[in-house]
Amino acid sequence: MNIWQNNQIYLSKAILHKKLRGECYMNVNNFFQNYLTKDSIFLDKSLLLSSYAPEEIMYRENLIQDVANILAPSLRVERPSSLLVYGKTGTGKTLSIKYVLKSIERIAADNSVPLKTIYVNCKLKRIADTEYRLIAQLIKELGKDVPPTGLPTDEVYNIFYTLIDNKKQIILLALDEIDQLTSKVGDLILYNLTRINAELKNAQIALVGISNNLIFAENLDPRVRSSLSEEEIIFPSYNALQIQDILRKRSDRAFRENVVEVGVIEKCAAYAAREHGDARRAIDLLRVAGELAERYGSEHVTVNHLDEAESKIETDKIIHAVTTQPKQFQLVLYSILVLHPQNTVMFTGEIYDIYQKLCKQVNFNVLTQRRISDMLAEFDMLGIINAKIISKGRYGRTREISLGLDGKLLVKLKELIEKSLQIHNE
DNA sequence: AGGTATTCACATGAAACTATTCTCTGAGTTAGG
DNA sequence: TAACTCAGAGAATAGTTTCATGTGAATACCTGT
Numbered sequence: 001m002n003i004w005q006n007n008q009i010y011l012s013k014a015i016l017h018k019k020l021r022g023e024c025y026m027n028v029n030n031f032f033q034n035y036l037t038k039d040s041i042f043l044d045k046s047l048l049l050s051s052y053a054p055e056e057i058m059y060r061e062n063l064i065q066d067v068a069n070i071l072a073p074s075l076r077v078e079r080p081s082s083l084l085v086y087g088k089t090g091t092g093k094t095l096s097i098k099y100v101l102k103s104i105e106r107i108a109a110d111n112s113v114p115l116k117t118i119y120v121n122c123k124l125k126r127i128a129d130t131e132y133r134l135i136a137q138l139i140k141e142l143g144k145d146v147p148p149t150g151l152p153t154d155e156v157y158n159i160f161y162t163l164i165d166n167k168k169q170i171i172l173l174a175l176d177e178i179d180q181l182t183s184k185v186g187d188l189i190l191y192n193l194t195r196i197n198a199e200l201k202n203a204q205i206a207l208v209g210i211s212n213n214l215i216f217a218e219n220l221d222p223r224v225r226s227s228l229s230e231e232e233i234i235f236p237s238y239n240a241l242q243i244q245d246i247l248r249k250r251s252d253r254a255f256r257e258n259v260v261e262v263g264v265i266e267k268c269a270a271y272a273a274r275e276h277g278d279a280r281r282a283i284d285l286l287r288v289a290g291e292l293a294e295r296y297g298s299e300h301v302t303v304n305h306l307d308e309a310e311s312k313i314e315t316d317k318i319i320h321a322v323t324t325q326p327k328q329f330q331l332v333l334y335s336i337l338v339l340h341p342q343n344t345v346m347f348t349g350e351i352y353d354i355y356q357k358l359c360k361q362v363n364f365n366v367l368t369q370r371r372i373s374d375m376l377a378e379f380d381m382l383g384i385i386n387a388k389i390i391s392k393g394r395y396g397r398t399r400e401i402s403l404g405l406d407g408k409l410l411v412k413l414k415e416l417i418e419k420s421l422q423i424h425n426e
Numbered sequence: 427a428g429g430t431a432t433t434c435a436c437a438t439g440a441a442a443c444t445a446t447t448c449t450c451t452g453a454g455t456t457a458g459g
Numbered sequence: 460t461a462a463c464t465c466a467g468a469g470a471a472t473a474g475t476t477t478c479a480t481g482t483g484a485a486t487a488c489c490t491g492t
Contacts, residue, residue, distance in 0.1 A: 126472095130471080130472075132470090132471060132472090133471090133472095147448065147449060148447085148448070148471085149446095149447060149448045149449075149470065149471045149472070150447080150448040150449030150450075150469085150470060150471075151448090151449065151450090151470070151471085152469080152470060152471090153470085153471080155470095326474085328474090347435090347436090348435085348436065348437085349435070349436075367474095367475070367476090368475080368476060368477085369436080370437095370438090370475085370476075370477085371474085371475060371476080373436080373437065373438085374438095374475095377437090377438095389436090389437070389482095389483095390483090390484095391434095391435095391436095391482075391483035391484050391485085392434085392435080392436095392483090392484080392485075393433090393434085393483075393484040393485025393486070394432090394433065394434060394484075394485040394486045394487090395433095395434060395435070395484095395485075395486095396433085396434040396435025396436055396483095397434080397435060397436050397437065397481095397482060397483060397484085398435060398436050398437080399436080399437080427490105427491095427492085428489100428490085428491095428492105429488105429489080429490080429491105430487100430488085430489080430490100431486100431487080431488075431489090432485105432486085432487070432488085433484105433485095433486085433487090434482105434483105434484105434485095434486100435482105436481105436482090437480100437481075437482075438479100438480080438481070438482095439478105439479085439480080439481095440477100440478090440479085440480100441476100441477085441478085441479100442475100442476080442477075442478095443474105443475080443476070443477090444473100444474085444475080444476095445472100445473090445474090445475105446471100446472085446473090447470100447471085447472090448469105448470080448471085448472105449468100449469085449470080449471105450467105450468085450469085450470105451466105451467090451468085451469105452465105452466100452467095452468105453464100453465090453466090453467105454463105454464085454465085454466100455462100455463080455464070455465095456461105456462080456463070456464090457460100457461090457462080457463095458460090458461090458462095459460085459461100
């Protein structure tokens with residue numbers, strides 16, 4: 001017999017039972033039933049997800065017009081100037097560029113202009129974060145597949161050439177988070193991309209680089225720099241009032257009426273404005289606050305929910321960062337956690353000693369101090385630890401490491417790592 | 427006292443190595459005609 | 460003879476080791492008063 005059928009019978013019996021007796025005890029079935037029938041405080045949560053692309057981008061009309069002006073020649077099958085877009089996270093760069101690309105592609109299609117736009121995010125791990133993978137990804141966007149490894153890089157370039165050069169066309173290539181790419185694999189790849197045009201007979205490529213780093217172009221090879229940034233546009237940060245408007249517009253449609261209490265939007269905007277006007281963060285914050293309110297069965301989203309959302313986002317980020325790291329990373333972090341209760345500040349050498357002991361205990365091979373040093377630097381980047389390089393004079397130079405996280409989170413992290421590494425405390 | 431030289435304990439950088447995953451190629455093998 | 464199998468060469472990549480060089484200030488060591 002089939003389990004589901006049994007359950008079905010059980011379920012209907014339970015409901016019948018409840019109806020007859022009018023009893024209202026809590027069980028999981030009731031919970032799910034309530035969950036379904038209860039009005040959600042959300043109307044349409046997708047509006048608050050980071051994947052949502054609004055049809056109108058507020059406070060960016062002029063910048064979008066600028067971008068459009070620069071890229072417009074492509075509609076006449078002329079190569080437009082290359083463009084470099086700067087702006088901090090959450091200033092609408094990506095959104096605006098995607099928007100322009102989409103509309104330019106639509107117009108091109110309507111007028112049968114041979115134009116293609118490609119958008120690639122260079123930060124995506126295992127997709128486009130190396131030279132080979134970037135080109136492979138471009139080929140994939142053009143509708144052909146390339147093996148993930150095994151081919152020489154030149155070969156992939158050749159496939160790419162022949163693929164785009166088979167007819168006269170303009171390719172608008174938007175590379176998001178381009179600074180990540182160059183910091184990881186060097187700027188040779190950009191040089192190759194800009195040089196492609198000279199070798200193409202029919203097609204032409206125009207590059208649109210998007211960078212979070214405002215001084216990205218400064219430490220670029222001069223040749224690359226001149227050909228990559230013929231035009232530059234800077235996206236300024238939003239101020240608190242602008243973020244308020246953006247939030248209000250989204251929340252009006254994302255939540256039911258009167259769900260969001262007065263002052264929540266303002267505070268949310270203030271939080272985000274403090275972080276250099278990151279609109280995406282503000283929207284995330286509002287969404288998580290809403291989710292918390294819903295989980296607590298509250299009818300309204302309050303300022304308290306917002307505060308809680310702020311810390312939840314922070315802890316979730318750290319927990320996610322830690323759990324996705326390899327085991328050796330976790331063990332190093334564990335060493336820090338073990339050492340932490342005794343000393344508030346720690347040094348690389350101390351951590352390495354503990355780490356070596358732990359390695360023996362759990363049968364890991366011991367990595368060199370050089371490697372541990374890099375790992376500590378990465379933890380610092382992730383915001384899990386605070387590291388500062390100090391000199392203790394005669395007693396050498398080292399990282400001074402402290403933990404800025406709250407106690408509850410530390411305990412949780414420790415448990416998580418113990419579980420994942422199967423460390424048993426005596 | 428004031429100046430400089432030394433020294434520690436790592437940091438930081440570059441290159442090389444290792445293991446894994448994957449493709450391509452061509453020799454050897456098999457099966458069918 | 461065509462189709463198939465399979466080992467070996469060659470690539471890309473992540474993670475690491477090895478080797479080399481850099482570094483900031485507390486201390487040790489001078490020097491002249």
